[in-house]
Amino acid sequence: MKVTGAQALFRSLEGEGVDLAFGIPGGAILPAYDPLIDSKVRHVLCRHEQGAGHAAEGYAWATGKVGVAIATSGPGGCNLVTALADAKMDSVPMVAITGQVPTPVVGNDAFQEADITGITMPITKHNFLVKDANELAVTIREAFHIARTGRPGPVLVDIPKDVQLQEFTWSWPGSVDLPGYRPTTKGNLKQVRSAAKMIMESERPVLYVGGGVIKAEAHEELLKLANDGRLPVTTTLMARGAFPDTHELALGMPGMHGGYTAVTAMQKADLLVALGARFDDRVTGQLSSFAKGARIIHVDVDPAEIGKNRAADVPIVGDCKDVIAKLHAELRRLQDEAGGVPDRTAWLAQLDTWKQTYPYRYDQPGDGPLKPQFCIERLYEHTKGDAIVVAGVGQHQMWASQFWRFSEPRTWVNSGGLGTMGFAVPAALGAKAGRPDRRVIAIDGDGCFQMTSQELATSTAEGIPFVTAIINNAHLGMVRQWQELFYEERYSQVYLSYDVPDYVKLAEAYGCVGLRAEHPDDVDAVIDKALSIEDRSVVIDFRVDSKEMCFPMVPAGASNDDIIVGPEGLRPTNDPAEAPVA
Amino acid sequence: MRLHTISVLVEDKPGVLTRVAGLFAARGFNIDSLAVGPTDDPGLSRMTIVIQVDTKPLEQITKQLNKLVNVIKILEHDAGDAVERELMLVKVKGEGEARARILEICDVFRVRVLDVTHRTITIEGTGTPGKLEALLELLRDFGIVELSRTGRIALSRGDRGIKERAARLRAVAGADQEWTGGGV
16 A cells, blocks of 8 residues: 555554654644644644653653654754753653655755754664655654663654655564664573672662663562562652652652752662662762762663662663562562561661651741742642642752652653753643643743743643642742852842743733742642642742752762751852862 | 774664764764774674773773664674784885885885885785884884875684674673673
């Protein structure tokens, strides 16, 4: 049967089970948008390609499926770059389809031409330029296979306009054959045995859980391992929700703005079991002084992560689901032989003491000013935690991660590795599109919000409602915090203002409901109102104290031993030579 | 830091050289030389890359290379465990008495003369990088007009080819180590 390349594209997307794509049409992708009309794939028309890219990411975070973004050539593809880089850093499965100028003029500086495969080479897991429609179906299959298997990531498929128009005989490839792509997913049993033995020998073990556990859908295996081995758990920014925060063994988030208990537990541990985590600089602080006394078991599906930043005593390449299940079985066997779990009463008691002594803290004066943490806590209480929370990047992101108590995976969506401001609104759109059954709340900063707020129009037009809670401190808050602490309070280009734009009016202009809370007493009523609206998106303008800083904090480059718990423990340095660099 | 020679078997696809070279650049490594050409398998090319790097970053770079979808196999050649050759073409000033001395040097080094003019001699030198360096050192006295080198290529000693060797290394390392056939 004869089809065009464009028709083949949508047949292939349907064949891969794609039900939703985010995009914007344009010249070089025009042929593909025609068969889209007859396709089963729902297309969400975004207002900016970056929005489409982050929406595809949000969809992938919330559902575990591959997110799809479509854009035209040149500027269309270039606008996807930030989202692709973000997806690469956070291992988000995503396929981007871009139009390209016709093959005869490729390389000719044609209108809206950009070498998008060249541009995105270092920020995709892989990319393709399709030069013949006969290769289209197999390329799409390969793209989805690469995006979703092993360590997931973004794949871009660039399709010249003439290839979209080319007629050829359709056939759907039964399988993919990529001789250079064979991810190791099954953990080596011998290594697993060594790991289990090492856990048995440990007096102060900590499970250091990263985003890989969520990617691998390994949260149930993790729960069994922690429960049966009585092993305390830290969940990184990428792993929030992989282990319930309310669990007695949960220590919370480690890292630069992590809790005292999580940070210090890892520092004092004699064994770290890293599960799908990559010893990122935001977690380790100064690498040379990180968890000096700890032996390391490192489980990751990406062999390049093992030994990259910290040498592993027991390296295990494999998918977390497979390895954690094996590790659990081995550990159970050794515990049965030994007559039970090793006695670690002192260590667990120490952790409990830290938890009691150093919880996340803030002070909300009854007469104001309104504190950001209070707003987030109230949101949590009103929803009883039953929501998918999406964050941008900065103080609000850290507070959201600190004060929301996650109980299940895929309820936390954020930009971790790349730290992409503007992520929240489009990612919330994508999360809600993928999980219409769930309430979605974007907790955003005023700086972030202004970078991508145009996707509120998409939300209204496409009927994809979510709540955006702007933690409006009138500043680029995290940068302001650093200038206060490390640049002698010399504030440079961080003031944005509370009321330009007027976020309530802006929300209304986009067909959303706009609400505002300026005083602690307003907060509950505003949240009640926001949560009562389900047919439209809601924007809440929480006007919060611009001087509030995010603690605990380990200054960049400092040792995790030097964690600053709160503002009273501050030791801002006046010596520029000692000023940490970001 | 010392020089390492690695052989990389890659799919012969557009952009594969850019992917490999780009990976080195992005991770901050300098390539000393890179030679690429077809193999007996029409779909595969073989690259020989020489880099100056410590052992630990070398391990990271091979792991990252392995993740490239178009990379099939990687083999790091241990010193003494591989035969290495390089080809160079060099045009040297060679008038009068110099010409005879140059020809004598060529004879000692067993390299061929490809072209002679009134003023120059063009020489084809093949051998280990060490031999070529020694030859160049002598030829510099006469004045080098131009020089083109291929960069080294290498094959491991013994019966096995790169595919079998990589497979064996994988077996030795367990399923956990870097020779996992690529791809994450």
